[in-house]
Amino acid sequence: MAKFQAPSGFRDFLPGAYRKRGELIRRIREVYESFGYEGIETPALENLAVFLGKGGGENEKLMFRVLKRGAELQRALEKRDELADLALRFDLTVPLARYFATHRGELPSVFKRYHIGPVWRAERAQHGRFREFVQCDVDVLGSSSPLAEADVILATATALAALGFAGLTVRLNSRPLLGRLVRAAGVPEELVGGVFTSIDKLDKVAAGEVKQELLARGVPESAVASLLDFAATAKTLDGDARLAEVERRCGAEAEGLLKQLREVVAATPSLPSGRLVFDPFLARGMDYYTGPIFEVSAENVPFSLAGGGRYDELVGTLSGSPVPAVGFSIGFERVYTLMDERRMFAAGDRAADVLIAIPQAALAAEAVKLATELRAAGLRADLFPGAAKLPQQFALAETKGIPYAATAGEEDLARGAVTFRELATRRNETVPRTEAGAWLKNRLSR
Amino acid sequence: MAKFQAPSGFRDFLPGAYRKRGELIRRIREVYESFGYEGIETPALENLAVFLGKGGGENEKLMFRVLKRGAELQRALEKRDELADLALRFDLTVPLARYFATHRGELPSVFKRYHIGPVWRAERAQHGRFREFVQCDVDVLGSSSPLAEADVILATATALAALGFAGLTVRLNSRPLLGRLVRAAGVPEELVGGVFTSIDKLDKVAAGEVKQELLARGVPESAVASLLDFAATAKTLDGDARLAEVERRCGAEAEGLLKQLREVVAATPSLPSGRLVFDPFLARGMDYYTGPIFEVSAENVPFSLAGGGRYDELVGTLSGSPVPAVGFSIGFERVYTLMDERRMFAAGDRAADVLIAIPQAALAAEAVKLATELRAAGLRADLFPGAAKLPQQFALAETKGIPYAATAGEEDLARGAVTFRELATRRNETVPRTEAGAWLKNRLSR
Incomplete structure (x- = not known):
């Protein structure tokens, strides 16, 4: 019997899994590179300060912190100071922002990069939740054009189609537009953030449950009714009619935001094996999104395969000057699990001939x-x-x-x-x- | 100006370096796989206990330890207990031993694996020393045959030749044989370990310096003279004559060890672009080596490119029952730096067409x-x-x-x-x- 195991929540990969994971990385990378995205790598560890207050939300709390060493540790213990000076990265987005801030002068003015690598989170052990898992991101830094959104959307959908996923639906919304919609329905300012969190559950739990949650947050009944009523009817409208209804509800102030979304749609004339749809209730979890947001799902897959959005402020918090940015991340582990279950990897893989x-x-x-x-x-x-x-x-x-x-x-x-x-x-x-x-x-x- | 940088001793990789490092990994991996080695992956973090007392020597002291979390951290602080429960791996060998102990039942009885991945050491910042760097290992577990040595030697030399290195010299010795040689020269038992450390420097510093060091350790003058005399003449002897001289000095007790080495030599009839030589003074740094040891150098390269040896006890310390093991590790970072300086990577690499x-x-x-x-x-x-x-x-x-x-x-x-x-x-x-x-x-x- 083995005396020692991998730590709880961490995985060893046997040769068969190693080969399949390698194949998955290779196939995604090939598509990203065919779009002109360049690979980069950042350290597994960053200075602790880089991660603090960067919009990572819950993820920051799940950071693995690395103990100071030698005399510095002694000093920290005596002074009851911070015991850690470094932390393992909990995503690839904050490190990208730090990387761009450090190397801006050596990078193209519009920087298209991909990064596939492990991240670490001290999650509670739970089925399908790992403490070390691979993330797989494309991002465009330095462009505020809707073409940047179109580019990451098309690259991501092309990668998923190349892996064998059919019937892709890319849902598109805009964070500030959702804000207007929520406010226009009569939600008081201080409740807007909470409403986002509840609305994000609309495609996962019953509408009645979301309703109870919104009321419990103190959202006025009329606002709850207005939002859920629209959420129900929106599904029956086609994309243009949905946009028109949001326009009607939000008024002139939303014009610029709607134009931005229409340009994204116009610049992605067709998707491989799928379609792009406007979903006025898509919310996304991360705090750092400032513009369009998106998610991809596939036929016969009960969860989203990729998610992303525009985050124009994050890089600025690390570099001092604002840099527009937009990114899209494939859920590597869930895609891997699904492909493995459905035998979507190349057959005939063996140790040797x-x-x-x-x-x-x-x-x-x-x-x-x-x-x-x-x-x-x-x-x-x-x-x-x-x-x-x-x-x-x-x-x-x-x-x-x-x-x-x-x-x-x-x-x-x-x-x-x-x-x-x-x-x-x-x-x-x-x-x-x-x-x-x-x-x-x-x-x-x- | 960037407010935040990568932590001291850690590196960001720009797209050009990323491509070259990827090419290096791909080319080495192809050779390893052509020899039937299978890729595996282990977590970046292991339970702290796995690393303690496993022959890592100095490396153990350079471990990055990960702080306990939540209530466990509070308890540890109050009880002045160990503050860390996990640590970043400082090599790929101890994790391999732990992995084999955990998964033995799922692995082939003779397990040939490669592992290419980052390791972490809290080194002092210094030119060319990194705190995060890639290691690149092949190992054979479960075979005590000299063919296992021959297999890792041939795979490693073939990989280095495929990368473009010419005039390879694989130096071969045996740890226990070196022990006999040192004892036969008259070194007292308690000084043997220290003598290994000094002898290891023979090809790096002047013989006079090693002599002073040995005398300072308290090694008798006659023993120092005997060893250094042989070290000087050994270079002028051909392989067979060197083996014969060691045999003469060590006596009958060394017969089995010499047979083992001769079998390794016989089983590697030719090396791509190089030769295998017996070097009775090769020592190698790691404490866990128990049998044959080896190093590779190349023409016009002032340092060794790869090193390895047999370690038949390490796996047993983690699994309770002994498992013979032999491994060879390519010095990824120094090979990368050398190839980059000498423009040995494929030309014409670009972001897109x-x-x-x-x-x-x-x-x-x-x-x-x-x-x-x-x-x-x-x-x-x-x-x-x-x-x-x-x-x-x-x-x-x-x-x-x-x-x-x-x-x-x-x-x-x-x-x-x-x-x-x-x-x-x-x-x-x-x-x-x-x-x-x-x-x-x-x-x-x-």
């Missing part, structure tokens, strides 16, 4: 030579690194999902041949050594 | 369509996400290293054409839209 078995210890060097030849032919050739009977070596190959074993025994060596064993059928075939690589490649591609 | 410029805001949706078409043709097409004059858009493309810009203005649209601009020469060429992808691919591969 062939195991070079060693018929007797004295022939080890000959086996190494054979492995080298097959690798030179472009094959992945595993060598059995030990002393064991052939059946045990074949069994190991099967455990690893390797389809063939190759052996060059004394007889084979004498006549320049190799014997291949197809492990599933237990059939052997002896082929001339000079043709071994070609023979196996031919077999594998069948 | 083409920038789709937007001649006027009203044509944005048309530009998106053009980008989609070129991407479907297999090109990486960046779209300028904003409103700017064409010269500014072209300038941005040049900043990002993008060689061409494509524009479809009203005239082009009317006649089904696209205008490409080669940014370096400022020459424009208008081509039929249906041929645009093929035209550009043709141009790029010139």
Whole structure:
């Protein structure tokens, strides 16, 4: 029995999962790069101060803090001061803002970057909640044009379509527009933030529940009725009619915001395998959003696969001067789980193409030579690194999902041949050594 | 000016460095996989207890510890107890041992794995020393055969050769054999460990310096003379003669150890671009090595590029039952730095193949369509996400290293054409839209 386990909420990845996760990252990255997004990396740890008060909301409370070291720790203990000086990043957005503030002079004026990497949150252990998980973001910094929204929306939808998700719906709204709508319905200023939180649940829980929650927050009955009434009818309207109704309710003040959304829609003329719809009640959780917000869902998937929005103020809090920014994040872990359950990864993935078995210890060097030849032919050739009977070596190959074993025994060596064993059928075939690589490649591609 | 920077000793990677580091990882991984090694991942954090007393030596002292949270932290402060419950991994070997102990039942009996990922050490800030850096390991667990040594040696040398390093020298020794040699020279038992540390410096500092150090440790003069005398003459002997001389000095007790080394040599009949040599004075720093040890250097490189050895006891300390293990680690950061300085990365790496410029805001949706078409043709097409004059858009493309810009203005649209601009020469060429992808691919591969 193992005495030590991975810490609670943390995961080890076995080789099969490692390969699938790698495939997922590779496929998403290829799409991002086809849109001109450039990869970056930031440290796992940032100075604690970077994270404090940056709109991370609940996430800030879930930070893993790193203990000061040596004399600094002693001083902090004596003075009852902050014990940590660093923290593990809880998302990739705050580090991006810090990165941009640090390197602005070395980066293009309009900076399109992607970042795929782990983040850490001290969540309560719970099914499907991890304390270390991968995030997968594209962002455009330095552009306030609606084309930036269109660009991240199209890149994200294209990536999800490339992964095999069909019937995508990208829901689009605007944070300030939702603010107007809520205020126009008669919600007092001090309750607006809370109303956002409740409204965000509209597509997850029953309308009655949201109603009770809004009333409990002290929102006037007339405002609750007005909002929920519209929420119910909005679903039956087409996009243009929804926009028109929001326009009617919000009045002239909302004109600029509506124009912005219409431009985003106009600049994304078509989505691969899906559509872009205006949803006046989309709210999104993060405090730092300042403009358009979006989420993607797919047919037969009960949760959203990606979310994002415009956050024009966050970079400014770290660099001193405002920088418009918009981003979109694919829910890597839920996409991975879903694709794994639905067998959406490429089939036939295996540890190696062939195991070079060693018929007797004295022939080890000959086996190494054979492995080298097959690798030179472009094959992945595993060598059995030990002393064991052939059946045990074949069994190991099967455990690893390797389809063939190759052996060059004394007889084979004498006549320049190799014997291949197809492990599933237990059939052997002896082929001339000079043709071994070609023979196996031919077999594998069948 | 940026108010916040990355923490001292930590690095941000700009897109160019990100691409090169990704290329390095990809190329090493391909070789490891061609040898049948399977990728795994373990958490960045482990329970603190996993790291304590596991032969990490100095590295343990450099651990970043993660503060307990909530009520547990309060309790720890009140009781003046340990304040941390987790720690960032300082290498990939201790986590591998923990991983194997946890998952033994799910893994092949002989487990060949690679792991490429970051580790963290609270080093003093110093040129070329980072607090977060990538390690890159192959290991074979579950085999005590010298073929396991041969396998990791060949995989590592093949990876370094594939990266472009020539004239590789893999130095091979045995930890217990070095112990016999040192004791046979007359070093008292309690000084053996210290002598290893001094001997390890023989290829880095002058022999006179090592001599002073050994004398200062209290090693008898006759023992110092015997060791340094052999160290000097050993260089002039060929491999077999060196082995014979060690045999003579160590006596019959060393027979098994010498046989083990000879078998490793026999099983690695040839190395790509290099040779395997027996070096009786190779010592290696880590305490957990129990058998053969090795290091690789390359022509015109003043430091070793990779190091490893057999550690048959480490896994047992975590799983309760002994598991033979041998590993080899490529010094990722020094290899990266060297390859970058010597321009050994693939040339022509760029953010995208083409920038789709937007001649006027009203044509944005048309530009998106053009980008989609070129991407479907297999090109990486960046779209300028904003409103700017064409010269500014072209300038941005040049900043990002993008060689061409494509524009479809009203005239082009009317006649089904696209205008490409080669940014370096400022020459424009208008081509039929249906041929645009093929035209550009043709141009790029010139």
